[in-house]
Amino acid sequence: MIRCHVVNLKLTLQYDGTDFSGFAAQPGKRTIRSELEKALLKLFKKPVKFFAASRTDAGVHALGQVISFNSKLKIQKAKLRYVLNNLLPEDIRVVKTEEAGGKFNARFSAKSKKYEYLIFNGGDIPVLLRKLAWQVKLPLKLSAMRRAAKYLIGKHDFTSFCAAGAREGSKVRTIYRIVLRKVKRYGITLLAIEIEGNGFLYRMVRNIVGTLLEVGTGRFEPDRVKEVLKVKDRRKAGRCAPSRGLYLMKVDH
Amino acid sequence: MIRCHVVNLKLTLQYDGTDFSGFAAQPGKRTIRSELEKALLKLFKKPVKFFAASRTDAGVHALGQVISFNSKLKIQKAKLRYVLNNLLPEDIRVVKTEEAGGKFNARFSAKSKKYEYLIFNGGDIPVLLRKLAWQVKLPLKLSAMRRAAKYLIGKHDFTSFCAAGAREGSKVRTIYRIVLRKVKRYGITLLAIEIEGNGFLYRMVRNIVGTLLEVGTGRFEPDRVKEVLKVKDRRKAGRCAPSRGLYLMKVDH
Numbered sequence: 001m002i003r004c005h006v007v008n009l010k011l012t013l014q015y016d017g018t019d020f021s022g023f024a025a026q027p028g029k030r031t032i033r034s035e036l037e038k039a040l041l042k043l044f045k046k047p048v049k050f051f052a053a054s055r056t057d058a059g060v061h062a063l064g065q066v067i068s069f070n071s072k073l074k075i076q077k078a079k080l081r082y083v084l085n086n087l088l089p090e091d092i093r094v095v096k097t098e099e100a101g102g103k104f105n106a107r108f109s110a111k112s113k114k115y116e117y118l119i120f121n122g123g124d125i126p127v128l129l130r131k132l133a134w135q136v137k138l139p140l141k142l143s144a145m146r147r148a149a150k151y152l153i154g155k156h157d158f159t160s161f162c163a164a165g166a167r168e169g170s171k172v173r174t175i176y177r178i179v180l181r182k183v184k185r186y187g188i189t190l191l192a193i194e195i196e197g198n199g200f201l202y203r204m205v206r207n208i209v210g211t212l213l214e215v216g217t218g219r220f221e222p223d224r225v226k227e228v229l230k231v232k233d234r235r236k237a238g239r240c241a242p243s244r245g246l247y248l249m250k251v252d253h
Numbered sequence: 254m255i256r257c258h259v260v261n262l263k264l265t266l267q268y269d270g271t272d273f274s275g276f277a278a279q280p281g282k283r284t285i286r287s288e289l290e291k292a293l294l295k296l297f298k299k300p301v302k303f304f305a306a307s308r309t310d311a312g313v314h315a316l317g318q319v320i321s322f323n324s325k326l327k328i329q330k331a332k333l334r335y336v337l338n339n340l341l342p343e344d345i346r347v348v349k350t351e352e353a354g355g356k357f358n359a360r361f362s363a364k365s366k367k368y369e370y371l372i373f374n375g376g377d378i379p380v381l382l383r384k385l386a387w388q389v390k391l392p393l394k395l396s397a398m399r400r401a402a403k404y405l406i407g408k409h410d411f412t413s414f415c416a417a418g419a420r421e422g423s424k425v426r427t428i429y430r431i432v433l434r435k436v437k438r439y440g441i442t443l444l445a446i447e448i449e450g451n452g453f454l455y456r457m458v459r460n461i462v463g464t465l466l467e468v469g470t471g472r473f474e475p476d477r478v479k480e481v482l483k484v485k486d487r488r489k490a491g492r493c494a495p496s497r498g499l500y501l502m503k504v505d506h
Contacts, residue, residue: 014381
């Protein structure tokens with residue numbers, strides 16, 4: 001059956017952020033948005049305006065990005081994923097296509113986002129996995145990092161964790177949970193820092209990770225994170241963790 | 254203790270072949286040899302002539318490449334690996350440094366080489382692992398592939414499996430074993446085709462894999478591989494499997 005009425009489509013995407021200048025369109029740059037626009041233009045023969053749950057930065061990966069758009073679907077819905085994947089470059093994959101309710105909007109309906117930051121803590125990351133996690137050679141004290149993370153849970157002004165170049169507006173966000181644990185990914189043991197919140201400022205997750213790392217290596221006391229949050233000054237936090245370790249895992253709507 | 258007499262060094266290397274035009278030097282191209290030459294020049298302040306066990310093709314990975322060279326080692330041997338890794342790009346890693354006997358030569362002393370070809374047999378390879386295995390969507394019949402592989406074991410003229418552009422000389426090589434098995438790599442299940450022999454012609458491993466794939470999908474009967482070998486005609490074998498799935502695993506000297 002070919003359906004021709006307008007439907008509100010929700011697509012779940014995975015991508016390898018390595019070779020992209022991030023999600024948002026930028027003139028002359030290869031971005032996830034520009035590649036999606038090209039594929040959707042080919043499929044629908046006209047530009048498609050779509051919304052995305054998160055504008056991930058250059059180099060950041062996604063396992064659960066969500067976009068949505070209204071369209072007159074002229075192909076069978078079951079074939080949409082297959083057809084789009086043939087039109088997209090191999091570093092972006094559509095993993096799920098759903099018909100969403102009429103009011104669903106991937107960006108404005110997003111209630112919470114879960115990110116995960118992967119750290120290889122040791123001397124020799126396998127060379128073929130080097131772009132999928134951040135290698136930290138100094139030993140990390142997880143108990144101290146966990147204590148520091150607790151100060152960030154809840155509703156706070158995260159100015160100290162927001163990079164310059166961010167949009168104007170409130171710097172208040174709510175973090176629901178931060179979980180640090182050893183995980184097995186890609187067949188090796190990594191440290192995962194899972195952060196879930198109602199929204200994140202520019203480079204906020206990576207600045208939080210960088211600050212927790214300062215605690216893990218002993219350069220910051222856990223209590224200092226409480227102070228960093230209070231002073232609302234980016235220069236007081238730790239350095240920004242590189243993008244290769246960061247994954248957008250899931251968006252709840 | 255700083256040692257200054259000439260030593261014969263054996264280095265074991267790993268590399269991600271993705272961004273290299275292969276091992277051998279080529280004018281204007283980024284190759285593993287050229288990157289090694291640059292790093293050794295920086296370290297020893299003069300060009301170092303080294304030998305390599307295998308001239309891997311563009312895109313082929315290595316977990317156990319071996320090179321050797323004579324040098325006046327002016328740093329502690331234990332530090333050599335660390336220092337070289339700091340001079341090399343992140344997609345080449347020295348994993349072991351040893352002092353070899355005076356007659357050892359990584360190229361000419363090589364007795365056998367083990368390659369492994371990784372195949373993801375299914376519809377959706379995880380996007381972040383796509384460069385580490387070849388994705389084959391059609392279901393593969395392993396029993397037929399194993400039967401076909403048996404014809405290749407032993408000493409044969411492998412002209413049918415040698416790509417155009419190979420060097421002149423004998424096309425006779427000995428394959429010691431070909432093992433097909435499901436393995437867990439990078440946290441996912443893959444089909445590994447392990448091939449060990451005394452030497453390999455230009456693209457021989459990938460042409461063997463491509464031919465076994467024709468058997469696995471049912472396009473070739475297992476017996477046909479015997480015929481392909483006999484006719485000594487490259488056009489009779491299957492297509493060349495892409496380089497991203499191929500790994501140089503180990504060299505025995």
